[in-house]
Amino acid sequence: xxxxxxxxxxxxxxxxxxxxxxxxxxxxxxxxxxxxxxxxxxxxxxxxxxxxxxxxxxxxxxxxxxxxxxxxxxxxxxxxxxxxxxxxxxxxxxxxxxxxxxxxxxxxxxxxxxxxxxxxxxxxxxxxxxxxxxxxxxxxxxxxxxxxxxxxxxxxxxxxxxxxxxxxxxxxxxxxxxxxxxxxxxxxxxxxxxxxxxxxxxxxxxxxxxxxxxxxxxxxxxxxxxxxxxxxxxxxxxxxxxxxxxxxxxxxxxxxxxxxxxxxxxxxxxxxxxxxxxxxxxxxxxxxxxxxxxxxxxxxxxxxxxxxxxxx
Amino acid sequence: xxxxxxxxxxxxxxxxxxxxxxxxxxxxxxxxxxxxxxxxxxxxxxxxxxxxxxxxxxxxxxxxxxxxxxxxxxxxxxxxxxxxxxxxxxxxxxxxxxxxxxxxxxxxxxxxxxxxxxxxxxxxxxxxxxxxxxxxxxxxxxxxxxxxxxxxxxxxxxxxxxxxxxxxxxxxxxxxxxxxxxxxxxxxxxxxxxxxxxxxxxxxxxxxxxxxxxxxxxxxxxxxxxxxxxxxxxxxxxxxxxxxxxxxxxxxxxxxxxxxxxxxxxxxxxxxxxxxxxxxxxxxxxxxxxxxxxxxxxxxxxxxxxxxxxxx
Numbered sequence: 001x002x003x004x005x006x007x008x009x010x011x012x013x014x015x016x017x018x019x020x021x022x023x024x025x026x027x028x029x030x031x032x033x034x035x036x037x038x039x040x041x042x043x044x045x046x047x048x049x050x051x052x053x054x055x056x057x058x059x060x061x062x063x064x065x066x067x068x069x070x071x072x073x074x075x076x077x078x079x080x081x082x083x084x085x086x087x088x089x090x091x092x093x094x095x096x097x098x099x100x101x102x103x104x105x106x107x108x109x110x111x112x113x114x115x116x117x118x119x120x121x122x123x124x125x126x127x128x129x130x131x132x133x134x135x136x137x138x139x140x141x142x143x144x145x146x147x148x149x150x151x152x153x154x155x156x157x158x159x160x161x162x163x164x165x166x167x168x169x170x171x172x173x174x175x176x177x178x179x180x181x182x183x184x185x186x187x188x189x190x191x192x193x194x195x196x197x198x199x200x201x202x203x204x205x206x207x208x209x210x211x212x213x214x215x216x217x218x219x220x221x222x223x224x225x226x227x228x229x230x231x232x233x234x235x236x237x238x239x240x241x242x243x244x245x246x247x248x249x250x251x252x253x254x255x256x257x258x259x260x261x262x263x264x265x266x267x268x269x270x271x272x273x274x275x276x277x278x279x280x281x282x283x284x285x286x287x288x289x290x291x292x293x294x295x296x297x298x299x300x301x302x303x304x305x306x307x308x309x310x311x312x
Numbered sequence: 313x314x315x316x317x318x319x320x321x322x323x324x325x326x327x328x329x330x331x332x333x334x335x336x337x338x339x340x341x342x343x344x345x346x347x348x349x350x351x352x353x354x355x356x357x358x359x360x361x362x363x364x365x366x367x368x369x370x371x372x373x374x375x376x377x378x379x380x381x382x383x384x385x386x387x388x389x390x391x392x393x394x395x396x397x398x399x400x401x402x403x404x405x406x407x408x409x410x411x412x413x414x415x416x417x418x419x420x421x422x423x424x425x426x427x428x429x430x431x432x433x434x435x436x437x438x439x440x441x442x443x444x445x446x447x448x449x450x451x452x453x454x455x456x457x458x459x460x461x462x463x464x465x466x467x468x469x470x471x472x473x474x475x476x477x478x479x480x481x482x483x484x485x486x487x488x489x490x491x492x493x494x495x496x497x498x499x500x501x502x503x504x505x506x507x508x509x510x511x512x513x514x515x516x517x518x519x520x521x522x523x524x525x526x527x528x529x530x531x532x533x534x535x536x537x538x539x540x541x542x543x544x545x546x547x548x549x550x551x552x553x554x555x556x557x558x559x560x561x562x563x564x565x566x567x568x569x570x571x572x573x574x575x576x577x578x579x580x581x582x583x584x585x586x587x588x589x590x591x592x593x594x595x596x597x598x599x600x601x602x603x604x605x606x607x608x609x610x611x612x613x614x615x616x617x618x619x620x621x622x623x624x
Contacts, residue, residue: 074596077459130466144562146463146470147389153458153564154442157596160561165554165592168480176594242477249472250456250562252465280477282488284386284469 003059004308005050005104007069008111008300009033011086014046017301018053021065021309023122027053028301039088047101065312066105067098068304070114074156079108107307111300113150113159115259116143118303123294124257132253133293134161134244136262139175140183140190144251149310151251162187166243185239188262191215195232202228219265237272245277248285259293266292315371316620317362317416319381320423320612321345323398326358329613330365333377333621335434339365340613351400359413377624378417379410380616382426386468391420419619423612425462425471427571428455430615435606436569444565445605446473446556448574451487452495452502456563461622463563474499478555497551500574503527507544514540531577549584556589560597571605578604 001020008015011033018027031049034041046069054061071094073084079095098106109117116125116133125131129148135141140162144151151158162183163176170180172193184190195218199210206228207221218236221229244256258269270290278286295302313332320327323345330339343361346353358381366373383406385396391407410418421429428437428445437443441460447453452474456463463470474495475488482492484505496502507530511522518540519533530548533541556568570581582602590598607614 128466146458146465147461149459151458151463151563154440154566155564155596155599157594158458158562158564160564160594160596163561163594164558166480168478168554178592178594242480246476246558247562249475250470250559251463252467252470252472254466280490282469282472282475282490284467284472287467 002063002065004065004305005053005067006301006303006305006308007046007067008114008304009042009046009069009071009087010111011035011072014042014049015297015301016046016049016053017298017305018057019305023305023309025298025302027057028298029053033087035086035088037088038090039084042087043094043097043101047098050102050104061103064104066107066308067102068107068109068114068307069094069098070109070111070300070304072111075108075110075152076156077152079106105308107311109150109152109304109307110143110156110159112141113143113152114303114307115299116145116159116257116303117150117306118295118299118301119257119259119293120145120148121306122302123299124259124291125255128254130251130253131255131257132159132161132244132247132251133257133259134240135260136186136188136258137260138188140187141260144253146251161243161247164243164246166239166246182239182243185236186243186262188215191218191232191236191262194235198228198232198235204228215262216265219262219268222265223268233272237269238276241273241276242280244273245280245282245285248288249282252285253288255289255291257291257293259299263292314375314377316377316617317365317379318613318615318617318620319358319379320426320616321354321358321381321383321399322423323347323384326354326361327609327613328358328361328365329610329617330369331617335617335621337610337614339369340610341365345399347398347400349400350402351396354399355406355409355413359410362414362416373415376416378419378620379414380419380421380426380619381406381410382421382423382612382616384423387420387422387464388468389464391418417620419623421462421464421616421619422455422468422471424453425455425464426615426619427611428457428471428569428615429462429618430607430611430613431569431571431605432457432460433618434614435611436571436603437567440566442563442565443567443569444473444556444559444563445569445571446552447572448498448500448570449572450500452499453572456565458563473555473559476555476558478551478558494551494555497548498555498574500527503530503544503548503574506547510540510544510547516540527574528577531574531580534577535580545584549581550588553585553588554592556585557592557594557597560600561594564597565600567601567603569603569605571611575604
């Protein structure tokens with residue numbers, strides 16, 4: 001049996017997994033991300049943790065195909081990062097450094113893209129080769145899989161779908177400096193913004209609390225039948241559905257996989273997204289499926305392992 | 313030396329080329345497209361023409377790697393077309409039929425996508441592996457090349473960029489049934505529509521003729537310094553630039569190649585597109601280049617030949 005490691009490097013923890021080449025997860029663990037001194041200990045710590053697991057599982061190094069890693073930054077095709085705010089990195093040759101530290105072939109990708117690959121392999125996109133994962137978290141991230149491979153792009157910035165413009169009339173600014181980005185409406189933060197706007201001018205009774213409302217509150221209230229919450233969800237879904245219709249006309253996916261913290265609201269989300277999508281979708285893209293992500297926090301380590309297996 | 317054929321099947325003519333595997337074009341010719349009886353003679357005519365050229369050039373069939381063909385329709389990964397209005401085809405297994413007719417390996421793609429591949433190989437996108445070609449003709453077509461390969465998509469409908477929504481406030485309908493498609497502003501027809509709208513409410517002097525204006529007239533007038541024409545070009549460029557900014561955030565190209573009849577206006581077009589692009593582009597996508605297509609009508613046969621060489 002051959003093995004590989006999947007590593008998901010986040011700003012707080014590094015999630016790691018040991019996989020059989022068949023895809024079975026043998027072990028799963030985490031270490032703390034040491035972002036001090038420009039994050040210089042992060043990759044050495046990952047390498048040391050992998051060495052320990054190799055010993056613990058009594059593996060022979062020749063049986064290990066390689067290491068895959070997702071990092072929170074654009075990554076070039078050569079495995080280079082030109083800065084990651086979350087990790088403290090400036091320019092870093094991640095692939096080269098990890099290979100030198102471990103002696104194992106390494107494959108590096110952007111974390112959202114790698115998670116999308118994981119969902120294609122074992123999650124919501126299983127069985128498909130053309131899919132788009134949309135991660136509705138603090139921001140809106142995503143990954144586009146074309147013919148089974150991550151769309152990396154010329155700057156490693158492919159699939160930055162949170163910054164699709166979906167409203168050319170927006171006056172509020174997105175964190176990126178533009179106005180009208182999908183992230184301003186469909187992230188957890190964006191939903192709170194929409195809720196506050198709505199609640200500020202709403203006279204009808206609602207179970208939502210104007211002072212202290214979260215994205216989860218909004219969808220809990222939707223499930224409880226709250227009309228005001230439903231209207232907030234409608235605005236959220238319209239921008240997201242319109243944005244996904246524009247994505248589909250470019251990438252023609254078979255399935256959209258909806259993940260991230262907001263997606264924990266569950267199936268209740270889907271009709272709010274699908275209906276405006278169908279209203280705007282190009283006829284050739286109307287047969288797309290919408291599904292929830294399935295792997296949760298494991299998407300990153302799974303996708304990272306798949307990076308290795310695909311490049312074997 | 314090995315050889316291949318590149319075929320560009322249009323609604324009026326079929327353009328064909330004989331290529332050396334090095335990329336040199338040895339011969340170029342056209343035959344008429346016979347669209348009668350659901351276009352049933354089209355592929356047999358192509359096959360017969362190829363057989364004649366093989367004899368004429370005294371080639372040995374074993375030295376021919378294959379045939380590439382672009383067709384005006386979405387094409388699945390299996391080389392199947394589910395209908396082409398321009399050719400009269402309903403369901404057609406193009407790859408299978410062409411292989412049976414010629415005994416040569418065949419590779420089929422959508423014509424706009426194949427032309428994009430041609431421009432990447434020998435035209436405006438030469439040297440790049442991530443590019444987007446935008447064809448501004450009667451409609452707006454395009455092709456997206458990711459890591460050197462055509463983005464085909466799950467329905468063969470990848471890169472349908474004429475139907476990106478760039479104006480959610482539009483009330484006029486696009487041919488596709490939606491409102492606000494890029495094609496409504498950036499095609500030759502769309503530019504005429506913008507010009508008529510402008511000229512209908514314009515009091516200033518202009519060399520443009522309200523009754524009979526073409527896209528070429530508009531850009532000729534721009535070159536002559538006509539202020540009204542410049543404002544029409546500004547509206548055209550804003551929608552196109554905004555649309556390309558949304559494309560870039562998805563696909564992260566190194567270069568946009570602008571082709572089609574409208575692009576014959578030349579370099580004068582580029583600043584009208586680049587300026588609004590830069591205003592809306594995500595920071596990671598600001599280093600993209602804008603260039604004019606170089607191959608003209610040869611893009612299709614070149615890209616079709618490249619399809620063969622890439623799959624060799």
